[in-house]
Amino acid sequence: xxxxxxxxxxxxxxxxxxxxxxxxxxxxxxxxxxxxxxxxxxxxxxxxxxxxxxxxxxxxxxxxxxxxxxxxxxxxxxxxxxxxxxxxxxxxxxxxxxxxxxxxxxxxxxxxxxxxxxxxxxxxxxxxxxxxxxxxxxxxxxxxxxxxxxxxxxxxxxxxxxxxxxxxxxxxxxxxxxxxxxxxxxxxxxxxxxxxxxxxxxxxxxxxxxxxxxxxxxxxxxxxxxxxxxxxxxxxxxxxxxxxxxxxxxxxxxxxxxxxxxxxxxxxxxxxxxxxxxxxxxxxxxxxxxxxxxxxxxxxxxxxxxxxxxxxxxxxxxxxxxxxxxxxxxxxxxxxxxxxxxxxxxxxxxxxxxxxxxxxxxxxxxxxxxxxxxxxxxxxxxxxxxxxxxxx
Amino acid sequence: xxxxxxxxxxxxxxxxxxxxxxxxxxxxxxxxxxxxxxxxxxxxxxxxxxxxxxxxxxxxxxxxxxxxxxxxxxxxxxxxxxxxxxxxxxxxxxxxxxxxxxxxxxxxxxxxxxxxxxxxxxxxxxxxxxxxxxxxxxxxxxxxxxxxxxxxxxxxxxxxxxxxxxxxxxxxxxxxxxxxxxxxxxxxxxxxxxxxxxxxxxxxxxxxxxxxxxxxxxxxxxxxxxxxxxxxxxxxxxxxxxxxxxxxxxxxxxxxxxxxxxxxxxxxxxxxxxxxxxxxxxxxxxxxxxxxxxxxxxxxxxxxxx
Numbered sequence: 001x002x003x004x005x006x007x008x009x010x011x012x013x014x015x016x017x018x019x020x021x022x023x024x025x026x027x028x029x030x031x032x033x034x035x036x037x038x039x040x041x042x043x044x045x046x047x048x049x050x051x052x053x054x055x056x057x058x059x060x061x062x063x064x065x066x067x068x069x070x071x072x073x074x075x076x077x078x079x080x081x082x083x084x085x086x087x088x089x090x091x092x093x094x095x096x097x098x099x100x101x102x103x104x105x106x107x108x109x110x111x112x113x114x115x116x117x118x119x120x121x122x123x124x125x126x127x128x129x130x131x132x133x134x135x136x137x138x139x140x141x142x143x144x145x146x147x148x149x150x151x152x153x154x155x156x157x158x159x160x161x162x163x164x165x166x167x168x169x170x171x172x173x174x175x176x177x178x179x180x181x182x183x184x185x186x187x188x189x190x191x192x193x194x195x196x197x198x199x200x201x202x203x204x205x206x207x208x209x210x211x212x213x214x215x216x217x218x219x220x221x222x223x224x225x226x227x228x229x230x231x232x233x234x235x236x237x238x239x240x241x242x243x244x245x246x247x248x249x250x251x252x253x254x255x256x257x258x259x260x261x262x263x264x265x266x267x268x269x270x271x272x273x274x275x276x277x278x279x280x281x282x283x284x285x286x287x288x289x290x291x292x293x294x295x296x297x298x299x300x301x302x303x304x305x306x307x308x309x310x311x312x313x314x315x316x317x318x319x320x321x322x323x324x325x326x327x328x329x330x331x332x333x334x335x336x337x338x339x340x341x342x343x344x345x346x347x348x349x350x351x352x353x354x355x356x357x358x359x360x361x362x363x364x365x366x367x368x369x370x371x372x373x374x375x376x377x378x379x380x381x382x383x384x385x386x387x388x389x390x391x392x
Numbered sequence: 393x394x395x396x397x398x399x400x401x402x403x404x405x406x407x408x409x410x411x412x413x414x415x416x417x418x419x420x421x422x423x424x425x426x427x428x429x430x431x432x433x434x435x436x437x438x439x440x441x442x443x444x445x446x447x448x449x450x451x452x453x454x455x456x457x458x459x460x461x462x463x464x465x466x467x468x469x470x471x472x473x474x475x476x477x478x479x480x481x482x483x484x485x486x487x488x489x490x491x492x493x494x495x496x497x498x499x500x501x502x503x504x505x506x507x508x509x510x511x512x513x514x515x516x517x518x519x520x521x522x523x524x525x526x527x528x529x530x531x532x533x534x535x536x537x538x539x540x541x542x543x544x545x546x547x548x549x550x551x552x553x554x555x556x557x558x559x560x561x562x563x564x565x566x567x568x569x570x571x572x573x574x575x576x577x578x579x580x581x582x583x584x585x586x587x588x589x590x591x592x593x594x595x596x597x598x599x600x601x602x603x604x605x606x607x608x609x610x611x612x613x614x615x616x617x618x619x620x621x622x623x624x625x626x627x628x629x630x631x632x633x634x635x636x637x638x639x640x641x642x643x644x645x646x647x648x649x650x651x652x653x654x655x656x657x658x659x660x661x662x663x664x665x666x667x668x669x670x671x672x673x674x675x676x677x678x679x680x681x682x683x684x685x686x687x688x689x690x691x692x693x694x695x696x697x698x
Binding site: 023024026050051052054055056057058060061064065066067068069070071072073074076090091094098193200201202204205206207208209210211212213216220 | 435437438440447448451452453456458459460461463464468472473474475476477478479481482483484486487489490493495512513515516517519520
């Protein structure tokens with residue numbers, strides 16, 4: 001059992017990365033990711049972490065350096081937010097197609113413009129189809145645990161794919177929370193040394209990043225899609241092993257108070273903490289309401305989502321990004337698509353809220369619930385969504 | 393440059409690391425330059441290549457022309473990718489997870505990948521001091537996409553995006569001096585080379601690889617397709633580029649300049665005339681180019697005595 005201490009989540013995240021014995025960190029500063037990379041630089045400077053800290057001149061180079069070091073067989077970490085992710089976008093896609101097991105923490109922040117440093121999910125939704133494994137966490141402990149999990153899954157030879165840990169900016173990065181650090185022996189036991197499937201080495205020359213002609217491009221992409229889908233059992237296995245070690249079991253989709261629920265909320269990230277409290281309050285008032293938390297965003301956990309909403313009459317999907325001109329928030333669109341044609345599929349209402357760090361309180365969620373409940377027997381259009389709390 | 397006889401090239405290893413079967417155009421001096429660089433560096437090398445002609449011609453899946461470990465990620469980031477490979481090796485060797493073999497890390501790109509889109513990532517890598525070699529194969533335009541101008545295209549050259557028209561006579565700006573930009577980073581070694589002088593090129597690349605820290609070699613790579621010359625004239629044109637002073641061969645070792653081949657310069661017109669990309673030049677423009685070449689050459693010479 002490790003010690004439980006009150007600490008800023010970013011510092012704990014950096015400590016976890018150091019305990020994972022990372023070899024190369026390449027990063028460029030951007031709020032709210034900064035405290036993570038600052039602390040890693042500090043650990044290297046103090047000689048407490050034996051790693052190469054590559055202070056690149058841009059996020060584009062951060063991801064490029066990460067590709068190079070991962071291809072060399074080094075355990076590699078990078079970290080960014082918002083515009084930084086947008087700048088490295090090109091290489092994010094390539095890293096996945098080259099199956100380079102890089103781990104990235106994305107301190108979620110809204111995309112410009114207008115420029116804003118605060119939290120929502122517009123950054124990660126811009127790389128929805130990038131081919132990385134993508135998970136969401138809701139508190140500091142989950143960040144710490146998922147650093148170990150991410151390296152384990154990414155570097156698993158059956159997977160060999162990069163992993164994004166989505167961690168809400170400020171709401172998590174800058175909070176001081178009680179976090180139980182793992183013992184180093186626990187880390188060593190859970191996370192084996194990185195043995196790459198192949199690496200750039202003169203003893204066995206290989207060519208990586210070849211030019212794909214139309215006659216085999218489709219096959220390569222199909223194989224890439226299959227690889228991401230096939231990572232799911234390995235992801236679940238890694239969570240199970242984590243449960244055996246630490247007692248807490250993470251799942252692709254987690255539920256709270258859903259057994260007899262007629263209406264459930266569905267959300268990702270730190271909102272789930274607030275939502276749990278809102279559910280408690282509504283339950284006390286006799287409402288049959290529950291919460292479905294999506295932890296695994298990619299590969300998409302279709303079976304688990306179906307299972308989680310079985311018997312539910314209505315799902316309130318909370319989105320933290322806008323798909324401009326689209327049929328709804330990015331999460332809601334996928335959930336609608338996933339449940340379409342299912343027998344007794346629940347109705348879906350879609351609320352977009354908490355953009356650029358705007359507070360969404362328990363009271364707000366209760367209001368959203370009331371509004372949504374009033375539509376329980378209405379036919380909600382597939383493209384209907386409400387941007388909540390707009391001052392008009 | 394050493395006064396070597398014509399048999400000197402026979403002393404070069406017969407082993408190829410950039411092997412035949414690639415899809416470069418006939419007469420491509422860039423492919424020749426890559427081959428010579430690969431020979432000079434040998435087996436113990438990891439190569440990071442930018443998107444461009446050399447990546448496309450050498451790596452069409454499932455084929456590869458590379459008999460050394462090779463990686464291509466994107467267009468503007470070869471220097472950053474090589475930085476990552478170097479950093480990975482450094483960490484793994486220090487932590488006892490990999491044997492130290494003094495591997496050379498080569499990043500390479502064309503003039504677009506180097507002096508335009510990849511300039512920032514190159515500058516970052518040079519400034520951070522990674523132990524690597526960057527080679528720019530400069531064919532003076534975006535040849536891979538169809539001969540569009542770059543910042544390395546010489547004044548007056550007609551390309552598909554700096555066409556010679558009634559108003560504008562080809563490229564309106566002077567060629568960016570990439571080697572000078574590399575020198576400004578105060579790295580241990582910068583050199584210019586041309587495959588028309590193969591021994592000089594090989595010796596410079598060998599020297600660059602041995603340097604601790606970043607090294608930069610800028611290689612003029614004649615492109616018959618884009619320069620509109622007969623394919624068998626590539627080596628000859630490369631020689632004229634050097635002999636007219638348009639592309640002087642020199643090296644800068646720890647800040648100290650040395651011209652590799654000093655001789656009386658031939659008139660630039662001899663270099664310009666045979667090339668289709670310059671066929672529209674007016675006599676006034678040729679005078680202008682001659683003046684600039686002479687002035688630049690004199691400035692370079694002054695640096696060797698400074």
